[in-house]
Structures are given as C-alpha cells and as structure tokens.
Amino acid sequence: MHKSLAIALLAADFLACATAHGAELRGHGGPVRAISVAPDGKTVATGSFDTRTIIWSLETGEARDVLLFHEGEVTAVAALPNGRFASAGADGRIAIWQTGRGEPAQILEGHTGPVADLELSPDGSMLASASWDTTVRLWPLAGGLARVLEGHRTNVNALAFLADATLVSAGYDATVIFWPSQAGAPPVRAIMPTPLNALARASGDRLLVAGADGQLRLLDRTCDE
Template identity: 90%
Template sequence: MHKTLAMHLLAAVFLAGATTHGAELRGHGGPVRAISVAPDGKTVATGSFDTRAIIWSLETGEARDVLLFHDGEVSAVAALPNGRFASAGADGRIAIWQTGRAEPALILQGHTGPVADLELSPDGSMLASASWDTTVRLWPLAGGKARVLEGHGANVNALAFLADATLVSAGYDATVIFWPSQAGAAPVRAIMPTPLNTLVRAPGDRLFVGGADGRVRLLDRRGKVQLEVQALRKPVIALAATPDPNYLAVAGIDDGILLLDAMSLSTIRTLDTSGVAVWSLAFAAGGKTLLAGGADHLVREWNIATGERLGAATAGRADPMARYAGNPDAEVFRACVACHTLDPKDGHRAGPTLHGIFGRKIASVPGYHYSPAFRKMDIVWTPETVSALFELGPNAYTPGTKMPEQTISNAEDRAALIRFLQAETRTD
C-alpha cells in the first residue's frame, strides 16, 4: 500500500472530528479504509490513510480516542473483547489498544508487508491478520507465538471466520483458502475468475466474495460458486452483511452503495454517495443502519429500511451547535465539536478542552494525554499561532502529533475561526 495522506479541510484546533451525532463522523485526514463496530453497538473504530485510528461513540458522536502509532495508512481495525481494539496497516504492525490509553497495550510483529485485514475468532481468543507478504497469521490474544499460514501466491486482502472457527482468506491471486481449525487438517483451495478484494460471512455460514470484475459470488464450504451477480461496473472494494440473513451491502470505486437481498442477491436499492469512492462498510444498530467510510475522509450513515442518509435532523438528537444558530463564525468551528469542548465542565474528548486556549502553552492542559511530539514543542496558542496551524497544516506546524493533515486556505475562514474561539473560550 502507498503511504498516501489525502488533504481535507477540517476546521478544528488540535484535531478535527465533528459529527452530526452518530450520523456523520468527521475527523480523519484521508480516506477511511476500515470500520469495526464493537459488540455493544455503542462504539466504533475507524482506520484511515492519514495513519490514524479513531475510536468513536455512536451514541454521542464524540471521538473518544485518536490512536497514533502506525508509520503508514491504517487499513484494518477490529473490535476485541473487554473494550479493546486492534489496528494494523502499511507498516505491517498490529497494535492492540485499551480504550482510554494513548499507547498500545500490545504490539504484534511478524508480517513483512502491509496488513490488509483483521478478524476476531468466534470465541474471541484469536486474532487473524491478512498481509500483502502473502501470509495469514493467527495470534493468540492471551499471548504466545503466532501460527503462520502460507498458501497464497500474492497479496492476501481479506479474511472471515466461519461459525466453527474455520478461517477463510482471499487474495489478489484469485484464490480462496479455507483453513481448518483442527491442527494437521488440509486446507481447501478454490480458484476464482478474478483477483479478490474482500469477503464477508453472513448468517448460516454464507460466504460472499467481491472481486476486481465487479461481481459478488456466494461460495459454499468447498469454495464452489452457488450464486453470483454483476453488482458493480468496477471492482468491489467493500462488503458487509447484517446480523440477520436479510441484507448485503456492496461498495466500490464510484457506483454508490448497493443494498442486496442476501438470499437472492437481487438489488433492493442504491445508496447515493455522490460519486465518492467507498473504502469500507459496517452495519450498526443491529443491522438497522449502515456506516460507510469514504475517499472524502468521512464516515456516513444510512437508514437501511428507507435508504435515507442520516443527519442531525433525522437522527433524533440535538445539534450541538444549535445554540450558535445565525452565527456565521460558528459554522467554521462545526468540525471541532466531536473532539473538543468549549466548557471546562464538559472535560476532554479526543482532543483537550479549548476553554482558555489563548495564552496557553501547548500541551499544558491537566489530565489530557498529549502525544510526545506535542509535549516537546515550545508554542503558545495565540490568534496568530492558531491561524498559522491551519494555514500551514499540522504536518508542517506540529509534526508528529495526533492531528490529521488539514488546512484552511481561506484567510477569511481562518479569521472567522479565531473570532469564534476568542468569544467562546474566554476564562473571564
């Protein structure tokens, strides 16, 4: 994978990350490559080309943790037992995170190429990783040496566990391999007509694969194609299945999101993404909504029953910026409210509270865990330095920090942000 950082205009201080309260997540500085929803349905992890993983609350829309560790894009995330998450990507390393901690609780190393996918075993004891080094690895989460599975001839792109813990892998070599959980049992190999990008298990061990030819295929446990459909004109990039046997979501480069009947593969509806490529999909709310990570750096949410894209007005929650209605300066700040509070009583989110920011030395708010790079800097936040942060971008002005790359090129917009912060973050 290429170490690509896509630029995005997100007006925030320290970290952009607003949301329309559970319906639109803004915070990444690059395409959103991976999404994983926790079993409780309340928390979601995302990974991006911007090298960050972010842990979000789906109930409030807050970005709880911004996880800075990887040297390249984060292409895989997975929810783990006991409130933990895993992230992996272009640097080949797998980080295990405990919610609320700024550093990985555990680092798994062994892959010599980018990690493209992570999957948790049905019993929660093993984490599987697929890599472009052509291997699959099984990591015991309780500790111990990883089991290395070799058999692919090219990049391994996707994984899925069947109910009996059989691990299935798919790769650019157009091969699907069923790896039995029993030691010594021979794997089953199936060759498809096209390179494979993604696969997903649906209820009843129905296994779907998505390929470079835009087709979705249903496979049996021997890898035989039982049903297939030309879903997209271009390669299938992402698949997701509801926890019931009803729906399968399919996404690719520029065809929108296709919602299929999971039993017949007939089209139910198309969700309009306005031409934005979708890199990742995950169902939430027990399969009632669909999250989609896009090339425009956002995660959007759709109501599956209606096909409606959710926003503040339809999500049934209050707009956190409603009190500033009519204030044009406030609109520039809208991208900040998920990660930053203005009132010190509201505490910290993914970024520190902005109360009293002007005149404050960088990395000096008590109780907030700053990145090491931030703590070493000698900056005092003033209207001039905050403006410079967004004129130059964090990579240039505060290199090595948690912030996704972002700029505000328009001087009037930067001035509006400063005016708003001066009015709303005063300590007197």
C-alpha cells in the same frame, strides 16, 4: 461479531448526524480505510490514511481517543473483547488498544508487508490477519506465538470466520482458502475466475466474495464446485 467494513474508502471529513447536544465528529485528515463497531454498539473505531486510529462514542458523537502508532496508513481495525480494539497498518504491524490509553497495550509483529484485514475468531481468543506478504497469521490474544498460514501466491486481501471457527482467506491470486482449526490438517482451496479483494460470511457455510471483475459471488463450502 459483525465483520468490519474494511474495504470502504470514505470521505476524509465525515460529520455525525445532529445529536441532542449538536455535536459533530472531528474528521480524519485523510481517507478512512477501515471501520469496526464494538459488540455493544456504543463505540466505533476508524482507521485512516492519515496514520491515525480514532475511537468514537456513538452516544455522544465525540472522539474518545486519537491513537498514533503506525508508520503510514492504518489499513484495518477490529473490535475485540473487553473494550479493546486492534489496528493494523501498511507498516505490517498490529497494535492492540485499550480504550482510554494512548499507548498500545500489545504490539504484534511478524508480517513483512501491509496488513489488509483483521478478523476476530468466534470465541474471541484469536485475531487473524491477512497481509500482502502472502501470509495469514493467527495471533493468540492471551499471548504466545502466532500460527503462520502459507498458501497464497500473492496479496491476501480479506478474511472471514465460519461459525465452526474455520478461517477463510481470499487473495489476489483468485484463491479462497479454508484453513482448518486443527494445525497440520490440509487446507481446502476454491479457485475463482478473478482476483479477490473482499470476503464476508453470509450464513452457515456460505460466503460472499468480490474482486476485480466487479461481480459478487456466493460460495458454499458444502457444494462441490
């Protein structure tokens, strides 16, 4: 699954390219904070400062669902298996949506600060969330208690999964943390020279990290730096 481009702030009124029917996408009422494309490439979810999550058809250019749940801006969205999407907000809550339904199929609560990023595990069974409450949480989508990962000192801003299912988080404390998939195993930390805002897997064990100093850095887990 491709990582959602959750760090972009897009124009509030965005229009689709002309389609065969001349359709245009109906714009959000505020800046768009997050976007995630479904694995089939036919549907996309957007989250906005206007508190709405919109599910769009990329084939027709129409909004399939306009979803209201969060108290405040929607800060992250993620495409999930079986036509579902997740949205997260400044209210610290995560909603799981089934396309065509106006109410959340599931609500995940536990964070005490805004959720900055969402990431689906490679096998599609777990949803990871990063929050400004300094924690990362791993939610089993089949149900059950979340695994709470504590190690950052300030806001956790971004997440990525490596191919072997290792979860990686980046925070404003300038730290990248590699969380092992086995509970109880110690995490591995890499200290960067700047507070971090964004993270993406490049290939294999390599990651791209970016932060407050405006630079993009390539981080390789196999290097002893």
